[in-house]
Amino acid sequence: MSLRSAGLLLLSVLAALAAALVPTGRAAAAVPDQWGFAYLDDATPPPGYAPDPTRQWGSWPSPASTLVTVDQTGLGTYTVHFPQIAGKNGIAHATAVNSFGDSCQVAGWVVNGPNEDVGVSCFSPAGAPDNSQFTVLWTTSSGTLPAGATGYGYVYSDISGSLLSTYNSSGGANAVSKGGVGQWKVWLPNLGAATPLGNLQVTAVDPRQDAHCKPVGWSPTATGQIVSVVCTDANGKPYDTRWTLSYAVQRAVQGPAFPPKSFGYLWYNGSVPPGTTYNSTGAANGLATVGGAWQVTLPNVAVPSDHAQATAYGNDPGYCTFLAPWLRSSGTAVLDIACWLPGGAAAPKEQFFAAFTSAF
Numbered sequence: 001m002s003l004r005s006a007g008l009l010l011l012s013v014l015a016a017l018a019a020a021l022v023p024t025g026r027a028a029a030a031v032p033d034q035w036g037f038a039y040l041d042d043a044t045p046p047p048g049y050a051p052d053p054t055r056q057w058g059s060w061p062s063p064a065s066t067l068v069t070v071d072q073t074g075l076g077t078y079t080v081h082f083p084q085i086a087g088k089n090g091i092a093h094a095t096a097v098n099s100f101g102d103s104c105q106v107a108g109w110v111v112n113g114p115n116e117d118v119g120v121s122c123f124s125p126a127g128a129p130d131n132s133q134f135t136v137l138w139t140t141s142s143g144t145l146p147a148g149a150t151g152y153g154y155v156y157s158d159i160s161g162s163l164l165s166t167y168n169s170s171g172g173a174n175a176v177s178k179g180g181v182g183q184w185k186v187w188l189p190n191l192g193a194a195t196p197l198g199n200l201q202v203t204a205v206d207p208r209q210d211a212h213c214k215p216v217g218w219s220p221t222a223t224g225q226i227v228s229v230v231c232t233d234a235n236g237k238p239y240d241t242r243w244t245l246s247y248a249v250q251r252a253v254q255g256p257a258f259p260p261k262s263f264g265y266l267w268y269n270g271s272v273p274p275g276t277t278y279n280s281t282g283a284a285n286g287l288a289t290v291g292g293a294w295q296v297t298l299p300n301v302a303v304p305s306d307h308a309q310a311t312a313y314g315n316d317p318g319y320c321t322f323l324a325p326w327l328r329s330s331g332t333a334v335l336d337i338a339c340w341l342p343g344g345a346a347a348p349k350e351q352f353f354a355a356f357t358s359a360f
Helices: 003-019
Strands: 034-040 069-074 077-082 091-097 103-112 115-123 133-140 151-157 163-168 175-178 183-189 199-205 212-221 224-232 242-249 263-268 286-290 293-298 306-313 319-322 327-329 332-340 351-358
Touching: 034 077, 034 115, 034 306, 077 133, 091 115, 091 151, 091 199, 091 242, 091 306, 103 133, 103 212, 103 319, 115 133, 133 306, 151 183, 183 242, 199 224, 199 263, 199 306, 199 351, 212 306, 224 242, 263 293, 293 351, 306 319, 306 332, 332 351
Parallel strands: 091 319, 103 199
Antiparallel strands: 034 133, 069 077, 077 115, 091 103, 091 133, 103 115, 151 163, 151 242, 175 183, 183 224, 199 212, 199 242, 212 224, 263 351, 286 293, 293 332, 306 351, 319 332, 327 332
16 A cells, blocks of 8 residues: 555544534624735746735735736745735744755735735745745634634734734733743633644744744643643754634634634644545545655645745754645645755654635
8 A cells, every 4th residue: 555545544534633623603603804815826926926826815806807916026035915904913824845955934014005915935945035935824813703613813922922913812811921041831612622633733923034933732621721832943953933823623724613614723733633624525635645745635625815924843854845736636636745954954744734725
């Protein structure tokens, strides 16, 4: 049996368990307030470039005809213009898309008239600015969700652990405490369960230099989730920077659920805990190794426009990227994820979170 076949067989069993968690009451809730996502398919875009229309969408009016645009502002630096979704208290995530180990992070975001502008910076494995393709999203939420199976929360933390943006769908007060250099602990009350459930994404926010931020520990409790976050510089040394973290249980990576009806996620930590592989259609997600990289397959959810994010996990300086834009095959989304160590060495055993969503 091939590694791919073995991986799919294993995940079919796990996803069958996860399918039992699909909520029966799929009422739309007022989360998020505004959101947008995009994939920059040209690493050296001309001014005002509108990236791949099948991989961008948002909450602005007429998203099929009003497009995200991107301006390159320097080597490896970009401004993504999300139209008509200006807001406060949001967060952003970004993931590099390339086959040579470049990483991408958020530089910051700002209201620009009716638009939300998100800065993205990309770096070579040595930490030098470099051009790269990437995925990016911005989202902001308020209000609460009914008590039940789903949940969503996020934080945007300053170096000190002060919350610059925060949201918790239960109405609870998120908190971040500072540890040593490049170390923080996050508390997300009233979300999740006492066993691993849901998906995490973490992104460095730094306009100055290359930074890699990731969850290195996750301790679920019956009263909330404890997540340890570590950030390092290009050399893998602990580094103080800002960062964003989002947590979603049976919801899409930017916060909504039903709609969209087509989304999913997966966590690999040496195995795949059943509550952390989820497909909104009840199908079995798959995980396999192909050519030294990870391949995640999510059946029935590849409905353009769509989007993906990934983040590494574990107590090491590794980071993860997409090797190429995800494929769509008969409704299945295929995500090829590669992980790297500082300097660009492959890290084929790196653990990771992956999340995927469509607009519908």
